[in-house]
Amino acid sequence: MSSAISDADNSDKVWALMKDVGICMLATRDGEEIRARPMGAYVRREENAVYFFTDIRRHKDDEIARDPHVxxxxxxxxGQTYVSLTGRAEVTYDLAKIKELWSTPAKAWWDSAEDPNIRLLKVTPHDAEYWDSPGTVVSYVKMAAAAVTNTRPALGENRKVAM
Structure with a gap:
């Protein structure tokens, strides 16, 4: 890990990568089991938050109420880009924020922003780790060269970041 990159730069990189990817697997705890599901993320660096629309008729809200660690x-x-972020989640009903974030994908699940079943899931980050490689083709070439030379491939950046 290079010390030339500051913590602020690493944090900025995490936020940018999350925004670029946009979809993530949200993992919650259901008792002893861990459950994950795909969710569309609304990444808001300036608010130190990642938002998701959720529905009160689904079980993830109950799981988060019992254990907010996600x-x-x-x-x-x-693109060979990955981010794993841990944080605390809370489910809220903030109609103004729901209207602000409302977009075409949400219309697949609810008729309007005023649907009484919509809730916001807000995740406040604790820490993250990212992997950012130069791309699939370059990574495969570097892995092949490493295999031939019996060395480890340099496949891009990997950092752990306190958020």
Missing amino acids: CLAFADSR
Whole structure:
């Protein structure tokens, strides 16, 4: 890990990667079991938050009420970009924020921003780790070269970041 990159730069990189990827797996705890589901993320660096629309008729809200610790796993396998973020989640009803974030994908699940079943899931980050590689083709070439030379490939950046 290079010390030339500051914590602020690493944090900025995490926020940018999450925004670029956009979809993540949200993992919650259901008793002893861990459950993950794909969610569309609304990444708001200036608010130190990642938002999701959720529905009160689903069980993830109950899981978060029992244990607010969550993991968000963002993955862009084509670009070889990955972010794993841990944080605390809370489910709220903030109609103004719902209207602000309302977009076409939400219309697949609810008729309007005023639907009484919509809630916001807000995740406040604790820490993150990212992997950012130069892309699939370059990574495969570097892995092949490493295998031939019996060395480890340099596949891009990997950092752990306190958020």
